[in-house]
């Protein structure tokens with residue numbers, strides 16, 4: 032019997048073969064925004080591992096919108112080809128190819144996560160194509176005052192049309208690259224979250240202040256992207272459903288916002304949280320799943336993410352109607368074959384049939400030789 036986690040689901044003209052999604056994860060391995068063999072190998076292994084959807088990391092719609100100099104971009108037609116190679120391979124394995132498009136705003140031009148700040152030597156800088164630039168944001172206020180985060184230049188109202196167009200143009204390039212799904216990154220304290228949240232946006236013009244004004248830029252972007260992104264292809268948005276910080280964006284705000292964007296053609300919200308200083312979380316297994324449940328209850332399909340690590344947790348979230356899709360981040364890094372192992376745990380039977388034909392028979396033979404039933408590692 033097919034477990035709900037492995038049941039297909041149709042969104043617009045796309046049918047996902049199961050509910051498992053690889054969460055977008057920055058690899059800080061690009062030069063000048065171009066995908067390379069690292070990104071190919073990193074993402075290809077999840078398609079081989081049985082994920083229904085493989086999502087490319089946060090990809091800058093402008094060069095200055097990258098989180099770091101090592102992040103991917105899709106602001107130039109020349110950046111399409113290496114991403115197209117990844118999308119084609121992912122799709123060849125029966126998975127859907129997704130890409131997250133975003134702008135880091137005042138959290139742009141930061142240090143690579145695994146480094147100790149900007150500690151690159153001159154030789155390394157040349158090797159990794161180091162870049163450093165002044166970010167933009169809703170306000171001339173830094174994310175935090177330290178050596179890493181700069182005081183951004185406040186965006187002028189006359190710059191918004193070009194910014195909106197850059198999201199639309201990147202969506203057009205994502206379509207040309209063959210992606211099935213685009214996800215707008217509006218979470219984690221990056222540019223769109225900076226506009227949505229009272230913690231990031233104290234503008235006094237038409238783009239700040241009231242809920243209607245703070246949501247204006249994200250809504251313009253949704254509208255422009257939906258206009259160019261094919262009607263048959265799903266458009267997702269990742270949100271910080273709550274800032275989880277005093278005076279911040281709340282679950283109620285997200286419910287109100289999701290009703291508006293659902294009408295505008297957003298098909299699903301990928302439910303994350305946080306991104307501003309002062310956020311407090313009770314981190315634990317599936318800790319953000321209640322956010323996906325809250326939004327789904329208001330009629331918006333949702334994806335749950337955050338410390339989901341066992342097959343039974345993921346299955347319970349889908350079977351219980353808490354979320355439509357399940358995103359795995361670090362659990363996918365730990366075990367790219369997690370879906371195959373989860374299938375064996377939930378369904379039993381000959382789960383090897385779902386592995387790529389090049390490898391499934393061999394794993395089956397090993398387990399027979401060892402008289403081992405399929406086990407989740």
Ligand SMILES: Cc1cc2nc3c(=O)[nH]c(=O)nc-3n(C[C@H](O)[C@H](O)[C@H](O)COP(=O)(O)O)c2cc1C
Pocket residue numbers: 054055056057058088089131216218219269303336337338339358359360361362
């Ligand atoms: C290495 C790494 C890079 C990440 N990059 C992104 C990103 O590009 N976009 C994003 O929305 N979230 C990003 N995240 C957050 C993950 O997508 C995910 O939401 C988070 O890790 C929680 O899920 P997990 O507990 O399954 O890892 C990143 C997380 C990690 C560990």
